[in-house]
Amino acid sequence: MIEIRDLTVQVPGFRLESIGLEAGASDIFALIGPTGSGKSLLLEAVAGLVPVQGGRVRIQGEDVTGLPPEKRRLGLVYQDQSLFPHLSVRDNIHYGVRYHGLDAATRRDRFEHLVRRLELEQILERSTIRLSGGEKQRVALARALMLQPRALLLDEPLSALDPVFRDDIRVLLRSLHQELGIPFVLVSHNFSEVLFLAGRGAVLRDGVLEQSGPIRDLFERPATPFCARFVGMKNLVPCTVEQGRARLGDVTVRLPGADVREGRGTLGLRPEDIVLVEDGDRSCDHVLRARISAMEGQGFYFRVSLSLEPGGLSLSAFWTRQVVDRHRLQPNDLVRIGFSSRCLHAIYE
Amino acid sequence: MKPHRDRLFFTLLFFASLPLVLLVVLPLAKMLTQPGWTELWESIRDPQVLGALARSMGTSLGAALICILFGTPLAYLLARKSFPGKRAVEGIVDLPIMIPHPVIGIAVLSLAGRHHPLGRALQEIGVQVMGTYTGIVTVLVFVGLPFYVNTVKAGFEAVPTRLEKASRSLGAGMAATFLRVTLPLTWTQIVLGTIMCTARAISEFGAVVIVAYHPMTAPVLIYERFTAYGLRYSQSVCFWLIAVSFLLFVSMRLVSRVRTVET
Known part of the structure; x- marks a missing residue:
């Protein structure tokens, strides 16, 4: 040791x-x-x-x-x-x-x-x-x-x-x-x-x-916003946690049990954890509507910039080329995105 | 840039470089071709010439040996350590290049004379500087030191410190690391530094003539023959001194080529 x-x-x-x-x-x-x-x-x-x-x-x-x-x-x-x-x-x-x-x-x-x-x-x-x-x-x-x-x-x-x-x-x-x-x-x-x-x-x-x-x-579960940014948790949104829930844009999201405290902080979500939700898909705890504002090819992946509707909150997602091609995604497309509660991480002040 | 412009540029560079090269080559070529075979043969059989050449070689190699013994630790210290006054020490090492060499001779004599405590102490233990080999070697160390220390220092700096750290992590102490890693990787620079120091010392006249007119080194002999007998009598000695210096120069180039091939 x-x-x-x-x-x-x-x-x-x-x-x-x-x-x-x-x-x-x-x-x-x-x-x-x-x-x-x-x-x-x-x-x-x-x-x-x-x-x-x-x-x-x-x-x-x-x-x-x-x-x-x-x-x-x-x-x-x-x-x-x-x-x-x-x-x-x-x-x-x-x-x-x-x-x-x-x-x-x-x-x-x-x-x-x-x-x-x-x-x-x-x-x-x-x-x-x-x-x-x-x-x-x-x-x-x-x-x-x-x-x-x-x-x-x-x-x-x-x-x-x-x-x-x-x-x-x-x-x-x-x-x-x-x-x-x-x-x-x-x-x-x-x-x-x-x-x-x-x-x-x-x-x-x-x-x-x-x-x-x-x-x-x-x-x-990065401990500070710096750690979160450094390890690639690109979606960091200021938030207030009350009774195990926080606001993400116009949507209220439930936080995983282990993380929950009361207070102000930053809500983190890895871009890899945001998925494109297809009709009938019920695997995500939270489903939101977003417009694709930009797409940047990075080899086998696309970095997709999303703007939540309504509210306009910006998020980033990493989607495979296969997903982008199958759905023929283009900038300005309106899509449904989703993630599970356990992917959310609150960093308290 | 188009190929013909490249050629034009390099042609211009060539002609701009030519005058300097000719300035070195022409006088030396003239001097080397001037003496006849008979004069050269007689000259090399002259005990005074042979003695002066041997004295120049011997004192220069002696000075180089002293530089190796004391200059190598200094070069390593300057290459590896930061300490207060380091820049001043580096400046001191470079100083002999800038000082007129007769001044070096006079400075050494001032220190070694009976008017200085050090000079008196040296004389009491039987060490004479004026007109002795000791005096010649002392001023040759003075003029050769910057060439040795700076060359070897550059060699030490080229050895990555990580190699030394890896050696330490494998169990070798500082001295063992120096002997097994740093020194073997710097030996070509040490050889180069030695050759440069020796070559510089062989050609030294200004400092030597102040400290020791006799015993006579080759440059002092050349000067004496020139002033006493004229140009022709000095040229054959010049030829042999240049031949010796040339041998050193060739060996220096060979060593540096070996190093380039290795790396």
């Missing part, structure tokens, strides 16, 4: 302020946030690579705050893999062995297991400069795992990879996590990657922790 308590890090022009997090052995913990929010800095602070001004870092119960990085036994994999270009793949994997007092048999067994597991047999003698992105990432993982770290810190491990390698590596990361039983801390900008890999996570903003918890909560 990794425990971070009130961690404060000051570097020129930036400050991480009183960060508190926990990542258990069964967690892939995702750190998300805009560029420059301090995710990578937090990862490096945990690794001991930047000095901290306050707070504690514990790994498996041991306080490592005062230890240099080489004594922490944490694996670190960067986006650019940071393989040593003057060493072969084999020498990269063996790089840290001499500092960990491994006997020859353990060293050989671990090496052979990792080489087999990460399918590196064919490239062991190659220079790391000549490897593909996916190969480099597998070598970087093998190099870190060779030392049986107590946790693995991954700084955007997939973002520099081609899509074909990205899928392979993220499947590999998930299966490695299940095999190793150590916490993985993952910094990422990619939401599909985070949702695929992580069970828990945190949102950082300008060096401050905005929210942490189960990853689905970050995306479906």
Whole structure:
């Protein structure tokens, strides 16, 4: 387990302020946030690579705050893999062995297991400069795992990879996590990657922790309007909640039980949760009439801007190209849209 | 831009560049072709010429060695650390490029003379600067240092800090990281810096002539032959000094080519 308590890090022009997090052995913990929010800095602070001004870092119960990085036994994999270009793949994997007092048999067994597991047999003698992105990432993982770290810190491990390698590596990361039983801390900008890999996570903003918890909560139950916007909850409407109900345009909507409090706040609804309602469809708790004000193709999806009628409240929806084509949707069309109560999320002031 | 306009532009660039290239090539070519084979042969067999060339090579390599020993840590510090007064230190490193070299010689003599406590202390332990190899090497370090430190500093800066961080996370301490990651990735720059420093030192005249007319280095010998015997007598020594410098230049280019191919 990794425990971070009130961690404060000051570097020129930036400050991480009183960060508190926990990542258990069964967690892939995702750190998300805009560029420059301090995710990578937090990862490096945990690794001991930047000095901290306050707070504690514990790994498996041991306080490592005062230890240099080489004594922490944490694996670190960067986006650019940071393989040593003057060493072969084999020498990269063996790089840290001499500092960990491994006997020859353990060293050989671990090496052979990792080489087999990460399918590196064919490239062991190659220079790391000549490897593909996916190969480099597998070598970087093998190099870190060779030392049986107590946790693995991954700084955007997939973002520099081609899509074909990205899928392979993220499947590999998930299966490695299940095999190793150590916490993985993952910094990422990619939401599909985070949702695929992580069970828990945190949102950082300008060096401050905005929210942490189960990853689905970050995306479906954001704690602040900033978190909501950041995770793509594009429909945010000021509202007043009374007796478990709120107004959305001219319509009163019922909020899901767990969320309900009394007071003013913001009502959030993900664009993916708004569906086009066909005649006879009774699957939605709420059905409203809206006019399509604009449609923007985004590959396989359309971002559809809607204006509720009556009232003119603007909403956004993501609909597949298939839906748009089947209904021959055009701007200015009047449509019926719907969503279920459980998709609504109130963020209170 | 159309292809013929491209050609016109590059033709203009070519002719604009030509005068500078000719300014370097023409006098050197004239000087290299002026002495006959007999003069060159006699010159290279002259113990005074051989001694001066060997002295120039030896003191220059000695100065380069001192730059490696003390300039490498300085270059790493400047490349990796921010500290108060860093810009001032960088300015100090560059200073020898701007100061007229006889001034360097005079400055070193002022410090090493018996009127300065340091000079008296040095003389008490038997270290003489005036007219000695020590004096020559001291001023050669002075003039060669910026070339070494700036080249090696650029090499250190080109090594991504993430490689060093990855090394630390794998268990290597700072010193082990420096020796196993940073230094191997910078060795070509260190070689380049050494060659540049040596080449600069070999050609140094102004500072050396103030500190040590004797023992005579090659540039001082050339100056002496020119003033005492005229142009012809100095040209053959010039030829051999240029030949030595040229060898260094070629090796420098080869090293930089190897580096380009590697990256």
